[in-house]
Amino acid sequence: MRSTALADILLPIGALLAALLLFGVFVWFGGTDPVEVWVLLFKGAFGDWFSWQNTLQRAAPLMLTALCVALPARAGLVIIGGEGALVLGGLAAAALPYAVPLPGNVIGTVLVCAAGMAAGAAWIALAGALRQYRGVNETISSLLLAYIAIALFKQIVEGPLRDPATLNKPSTRALDEGIRIGGMFGSDVHWGLVLGLLACAALGLWLALTARGFAVRVVGGNPRTAQLVGLPAAADPDRLRDRRRLRRAGRCDRGGRGAHKRQRFHHRRLRLRGHPGELHRTAQPDRRDPGRHPVRWLRRGRQPAAAPARPARRLGAGAAGHRLRADPRQRGAARHRLARRRGEAQAPGRAGGAGAVEGQGRGNVMTRMTTKQRAIEHTGATS
Numbered sequence: 001m002r003s004t005a006l007a008d009i010l011l012p013i014g015a016l017l018a019a020l021l022l023f024g025v026f027v028w029f030g031g032t033d034p035v036e037v038w039v040l041l042f043k044g045a046f047g048d049w050f051s052w053q054n055t056l057q058r059a060a061p062l063m064l065t066a067l068c069v070a071l072p073a074r075a076g077l078v079i080i081g082g083e084g085a086l087v088l089g090g091l092a093a094a095a096l097p098y099a100v101p102l103p104g105n106v107i108g109t110v111l112v113c114a115a116g117m118a119a120g121a122a123w124i125a126l127a128g129a130l131r132q133y134r135g136v137n138e139t140i141s142s143l144l145l146a147y148i149a150i151a152l153f154k155q156i157v158e159g160p161l162r163d164p165a166t167l168n169k170p171s172t173r174a175l176d177e178g179i180r181i182g183g184m185f186g187s188d189v190h191w192g193l194v195l196g197l198l199a200c201a202a203l204g205l206w207l208a209l210t211a212r213g214f215a216v217r218v219v220g221g222n223p224r225t226a227q228l229v230g231l232p233a234a235a236d237p238d239r240l241r242d243r244r245r246l247r248r249a250g251r252c253d254r255g256g257r258g259a260h261k262r263q264r265f266h267h268r269r270l271r272l273r274g275h276p277g278e279l280h281r282t283a284q285p286d287r288r289d290p291g292r293h294p295v296r297w298l299r300r301g302r303q304p305a306a307a308p309a310r311p312a313r314r315l316g317a318g319a320a321g322h323r324l325r326a327d328p329r330q331r332g333a334a335r336h337r338l339a340r341r342r343g344e345a346q347a348p349g350r351a352g353g354a355g356a357v358e359g360q361g362r363g364n365v366m367t368r369m370t371t372k373q374r375a376i377e378h379t380g381a382t383s
Contacts, residue, residue, distance in 0.1 A: 053188045063196035076220035081142030084149030089120035094172040104178025
């Protein structure tokens with residue numbers, strides 16, 4: 001436990017130092033002293049009180065935006081499109097006074113903040129929904145959604161919400177003074193910084209102390225274990241794609257409910273089709289083959305594509321101990337043909353011929369006939 005806590009502290013510090021070192025390498029290749037650049041960066045962020053206020057002002061919204069990355073990360077989702085949630089949240093907060101008249105007090109402030117949070121959360125939730133229900137990679141989808149959000153932001157700010165008084169830099173109208181979050185103790189640092197710290201602390205306590213938070217951590221730690229205990233873990237993208245293919249195959253099926261029942265009855269077994277000497281084996285379900293799917297999809301009235309024909313050598317016990325089952329419609333005809341051929345093979349003058357009986361173990365018999373004998377039998381049956 002102590003080593004884990006120490007690693008949680010040292011890992012961000014190490015990442016920051018590695019980023020500064022890599023940045024210094026590129027600066028050095030550009031012909032500038034990296035140490036001088038590092039000193040200027042530090043002075044610009046923490047050199048005086050004005051620098052501190054400027055840094056803390058920008059830290060508050062970034063802190064809240066980081067929560068849309070930290071919480072999905074605990075659930076095993078890698079979200080890198082937080083910028084889209086940030087711009088759409090700000091756009092929703094600025095657009096709400098255009099749609100609804102707001103009171104210039106705390107109620108208006110709460111409504112504006114709620115609109116911004118709802119818009120940002122919905123945009124990030126869209127990436128999670130694509131991952132959960134459609135199997136789309138959340139990293140790629142959140143990144144692409146961020147580009148879409150920025151494009152929408154620019155289009156709306158430069159179009160319907162643009163303030164005519166702004167000429168050089170398009171922007172929306174400023175919020176009323178009563179709706180804005182005021183500064184703390186006469187400084188330029190607003191109370192949003194405190195709200196961000198409280199939100200981070202509340203989220204950490206929720207993950208550590210509540211049952212739902214524990215479920216989120218279990219899903220992120222081991223999705224397979226989460227599925228075994230009944231938690232709604234994200235499904236495998238391959239399985240989701242196969243399910244969509246199976247739905248399309250089921251819509252194209254013309255066999256109806258009766259064919260579905262026969263398919264379920266002979267699932268994972270060998271079946272007899274055509275004539276007694278040709279057997280088909282229903283293959284095991286395969287995730288990558290839309291024609292071979294789990295039994296639970298067979299229960300919904302959808303029949304898969306026919307498995308490829310695999311002729312067997314004899315009736316009875318098949319390969320790997322599988323039992324051969326005949327189609328109910330042809331089982332009686334198959335027995336009749338086998339009995340007739342058995343009688344012809346045991347007749348005088350026919351013993352040892354090309355149609356001799358092979359393998360009579362356990363009452364299951366199959367004959368080998370030449371092509372010429374099959375043609376003669378077929379001609380005699382039709383005449």
